[in-house]
Amino acid sequence: MSPEKDKPTSASPDPTFDGDMERDILILVVGDAGAGKSYFINRLLSAIGSEKEASEGHKLAIEGGTRTIEPILIEEKDWLKRYIRITMGQQRFIVVDTPGLDVTNPTTTAQRFADWMKRSFPGPLDHAHVLVGGVVYLHDISQSRIRKMTHLNLLALRNSLGEHLPWSSVVLVTTKWKYADEKVNAKAAELREEHWNLLLKSGDPNEVANVRDFKAGTPKEEEAAALDIIQPILKRVEVWMERxxxxxxxxxxxxxxxxxxxxxxxxxxxxxxxxxxxxxxxxxxxxxxxxxxxxxxxxxxxxxxxxx
Ligand SMILES: Nc1nc2c(ncn2[C@@H]2O[C@H](COP(=O)(O)OP(=O)(O)OP(=O)(O)O)[C@@H](O)[C@H]2O)c(=O)[nH]1
Ligand SMILES: [Mg+2]
Structure with missing residues (x-):
């Protein structure tokens, strides 16, 4: 452990990720509490062939769910060859499960993540050291209200990552279609046209976010959908690896x-x-x-x- 890591920085509940290596790649999964972050990660982990598991909260539980930032190290490498033309031996993917976004204060989540990053990956947040490959932002489409604060949270988070994260590496995902009512398609359209529109309309393709619907299906179908969701992130990772x-x-x-x-x-x-x-x-x-x-x-x- 490096001396920097030993320093207590704040009363953060998030344990420092110990064992960072140069050129680690992070995929950050964020969204409101119960949006299905851990569920999505579990589908992704199965698709990759990992036996690890994120802890899902029960849908009827008041307590439960993810309470701290939980990095999950993916040791499997074979899956990558299907998507990336070039791989380097030392690269590791870390999928980061996170607690629900703080809907009362959008800067809280961003600060919490920035603090965890600083402790877990000391050194410059640059391409040579650690790459934030992208962010998967999940939105529960079965919710009757769309909260503006959630989107402000996403902006704050992205700002804290600064220029290191183009919007093209952010994937906005709707979840829980199975639980939604008959107005679901209208809601999905409203999301795109009214809430996410600014992130989808830039003239610069690097600044246009991606949108995906994560619909219920068989486990295999959901695994394929989870892999599809991270494709925009893998594109960025590929460019980084080539460099x-x-x-x-x-x-x-x-x-x-x-x-x-x-x-x-x-x-x-x-x-x-x-x-x-x-x-x-x-x-x-x-x-x-x-x-x-x-x-x-x-x-x-x-x-x-x-x-x-
Ligand atoms: N059918 C279906 N169920 C889902 C989906 N996403 C989540 N669930 C269920 O919804 C409940 C909550 O999902 P989690 O994955 O724990 O949600 P989370 O976003 O990680 O929640 P927090 O960790 O509390 O922030 C669990 O019972 C999941 O099985 C989905 O896309 N489809
Ligand atoms: Mg969770």
Whole structure:
């Protein structure tokens, strides 16, 4: 644990996530209490082949449900190959289950999340360290009222993540269609046209949020729907991975091009860079990068070019 993590920062109820690694990817799931966040996460986890589970509240319970920020680490990697052309060995996905948004004060949730992020992922919130891949925002369509405060919450949360999160990586999802009345389609239209309209109409495609309906079906259908919901987020992750792969390859190229490098230093640097590079698999060519190359050898403590 790093010293920064040990510092008590606030009386936050959310335990610090211990064990962050460079290049972790977060998918944040938010929404009002009971909107179906944990339920959605469980469908997603099954779809991915994970045996982990978020704790769902019973629909009739007054208490229960998710009370603290609960990160769920996805260790499975195979599923990703279906959606992302390139994967890197060290990447890990963390799906973050959250308590219901605070409908009395929209900044509370944002601050709470920002505080948890700071403690759990010390260091700059930047692409090299941790990526907030996107936010899945769930709205219970069976609710008779649409609360403005919930949407303000989403704005506050997104603002706290700043430029690191384009709206195109936010997925607005309607849930609980099964419990809705006959006016459900009108309600869904009202949501899009009156409440979410500003997030859906920007001229800049990067600033247009995504909308999905998470309708009840068989477990397999719901799993497929959950995977579909995170596709806009995976698109962003793919771009990020491609950039990471390019940087790593450029590092390796740089090392090979450096002449007169002392043997020990060279070995250390090379093994560090290769360790990363070995993790890269998939279609490197899709990145448009090739190790162009000459055959080079390390001879007598020096890197020498032996031919093109
Ligand atoms: N049929 C159906 N049931 C759902 C859906 N989402 C949630 N439920 C049920 O609604 C209840 C509450 O769902 P949760 O997933 O615990 O809701 P939550 O948003 O995590 O709630 P909090 O953690 O309290 O904020 C549970 O009984 C779920 O089984 C859905 O999309 N379809
Ligand atoms: Mg929950």
């Amino acid at each position: 990471g792969a390019m940087e790593t390859l450029q590092q390796v190229q740089g090392l090979f091009q450096g002449m007169h490098v002392k043997n020990q230093l060279f070995t250390q640097q090379l093994s560090g860079a290769l360790e990363k590079a070995v993790g890269i698999h998939g279609q490197i060519s899709a990145v448009g990068v090739r190790l162009q190359g000459s055959r080079r050898q390390c001879v007598g403590g020096r890197v020498e070019t032996t031919g093109e």
